[in-house]
Each structure stands twice: as C-alpha cells, then as structure tokens.
Amino acid sequence: MEENQYTGNSFIERLQYYMQEKGINDNQMTVNAGLSVGLIGKAKGSNKGMNAANIEKILLAYPDLNPDWLLTGRGKMCKMQEESSPQPKDTLPIAHQTSENNQEGIPLIPLSAMAGAFTEETAVMEFECERYVIPAFKGADFLIQVKGDSMQPTYYSGDLVACQRVTLNDIFFQWNKAYVLDTKQGPLIKRIMPGSDENHIRIVSDNTNYPPFELSKDQFNGVALVRGIVRLE
Template identity: 55%
Template sequence: MGNILDKPLVLDRIKEYYKLKGNAELARFLGVAPNTITNWYGRKTFDIDVIYTKCVDIDMNWLLTGEGNMLRTESKEENIPVAHPSDSPMEGIPLIPISAMAGAFTGEQTVLEYECERFVVPTFKGAEFLISVKGSSMYPKYNSGDIVACKRLPMGDIFFQWNKVYVLDTDQGPLIKRVKPGSDKEHVLIVSDNERYEPFELPLDRIYHVALVIGVIRLE
C-alpha cells in the first residue's frame, strides 16, 4: 500500500532516528532492495506496511507529519497485558525455563519439577505456558527478556498460519520464529524479524512440537 508524500521527509526521519548512514543502510534496515529506496524517493511514495512493521518504537503521527511525540513507547507499553503472580500452584500459566520446553509442549507433569512461577493473564485465556525470549533474532517485534504467551498445537494435523510467530521444538533446540512456506510441502521457511539473521528452511520432520505465540505480556 503506497502513500503519496509531499516530500521524502519520512525516510529522512527514519535515517535520522536510527542513525542510518545513507540509503543502503536504510534499505537493509527496512528489508527492501536498495533500488526500492531510490524509487520511493523519486516517486515520493513508500510502503506504509513496511514502515509500520520495522519502526515499532516511533510514533507514526510524528513520523508522517513531524508533529507530536517522537516515540510511541508509552502507548506500546499501555497495550501490553500485565500478568499477576499466582498465589496457588494450580492457578495461572507457568513460566517455563528453556530446559523444560519439551515438557511444556507435551503438557507433562515433569515441568512441575522445575517449580515454575505461575502468572494470571486474563487477556490470554487460551495460553498454556509462558517463555522468556532470548537473543535479538526477533527484534524489534520481541526484545530479549520479553515474556510471550503460547498455545500448544497438535502435531497430528498441524496447520501453519503463514507469517505468524511460533515456538518450535526442533533438533536445533527451541526457536521463536515466523513460519513461511518452504520450497516444497516437506519444508517450512524459518524467518527472523531481525534482518541480520538469514532465513533458513527446516524439514517438517525435524519439528517435534509447535506452539503459537498469542501475545507478549509484562510481569507485575
């Protein structure tokens, strides 16, 4: 979806805010080809969906008009559900450590051996476990240390919603990634939001368990 600009200030503001030196760095940041940036400047257009997805911490009103607050951190924080600690070992959603992921996917009671903290998250009633994001591969969607709520999916009749974020239990360990169609029916494409991480194909028979990420929460 293209937006007509009076002048290419939007792209300049992005470069200024993220300290990007030139159009080549801007193209890498947005995940588009360098000639796309050239065309956007020349035609005074841009893809609003790409801008919105990549510039998660910039207020869109400021970016488009130069007015208002530069950051949208506060509004983003307000939209994150708050998880309250549970007083009962049988209530709430368990926060699972990486070492217990296999048990979390299968729902086995062995997970309880780790004495997981449990949290009540009214917004995500379908969530079955919580995990902490590690690393920067899903930045800017998720930062390292963010807590995501997950819902287990049956492997017998798995149906991926393309471009959704999933937690995958694989022979490479647990992955939090977007899933897209692979080169054939036996593979899926594993994609990070951080463009510094190259996408790769993964055979379906190397995926042992799957959970859909249904949201990010903030612990109280």
C-alpha cells in the same frame, strides 16, 4: 525542528528523516523490510514515492512509524507510546506464583522441556514446574524465560513470556508478531515476517545488532504465539 514535528515535502523526505532520527541506514532498512536492493537510493535520487506493497513492508518492519505522517505529513512521526512501545513495569499484567503442589495457573516450562511444551506432552512433569496465575493471559498454555539480548528492548533476559500453542497442520502466521519456535537448533523467540517464498519465513530480532535470517518451515517442530510478557522484580 523538534522530532515528530517535521512534515517534509514528500514521502521520501519524511522517510529519510525517520531513518536519520532512528539511526537506520539504507542497507538496514532494505534488509529489515525485505526491499529490493537499491530501491531506497533510487527513491531518494528521484524524490518520488514507492508502491503500496513496499510501503506496507516498511510499516510492518517499523511498527512505531506513523503511516499517516509518512504518507501525508499529518500528525506525529511515531505512534503514541501505548500503541508502539513495550509496557512499563507498573502496567504489565499482574502475576503471582502459586503455592507448592498447587496446579492452578500457567506452568513455567524449563528450556530443556520445550519440545514437550509444544506437543502437550508436559503433563507428567508439569507438577514439578513453578506456576503463575496471570488473569490477563487466560489463553496461554505455558510460560518460558527469555535468555539473551536479541529481543531487547521489548524482551529482556529473565522476562517470562506467556505462549499459546499453534497447530502446525493449520498454521497462519501473524506477520511482525513475536513467536516462540522450537527449531532443530533449539528454541527461538523472534518476530516472524514473510520469507522469499511460501516455504520460508524471515526471522527478525528487535535488537538491530542481530541481522534477520530466513528459516525453512521444515526446520521447526513446534510454534507458539507470544501472548504477553511478565517482568519479575
């Protein structure tokens, strides 16, 4: 049977099929979605569903999973590409670098100056930064360059991400959105999910080779929401 056409007889059968197609085991889903240990195994054994709170956790952790298909068997297993997948290169926001000494556009902040980018103390050195005009990201405050592979396949090393500062005094995380965090151990680009209590958040990489971990909110000095990506040739 072709992928996305499987309907199954129950919620748990469809969930198992999704896991099989995506190469996800019980432990990976338990950790990524923040489920109770053994919950998936119990659901398989009883061939029953889960409560709404646990289903919501799964859908937040796996945004490509079509909730209508999971719950009813209707439609495709995965959402349409434009809803769930990174944009291909030719549809990414058009950007061009400004000429030297031109203060138009968004500054590309080096990682060494990240602390200043979060606290708006970059005015003195911004004239030295490369700047890019990106019409689609008018609300962005700065750009930074991605390093490493922990957020592949969404963000690749060398990509530029447009960031909008978030005030720490009145922070409201949008779960499963990508943020840049200025932590005591350096900047991180990760997805944010609820932690075990109100004082912690769960840090999630798109690359499943990097396990999620919790971080106390007092460990970061600044936060910025990722507004979009620019992939340079």
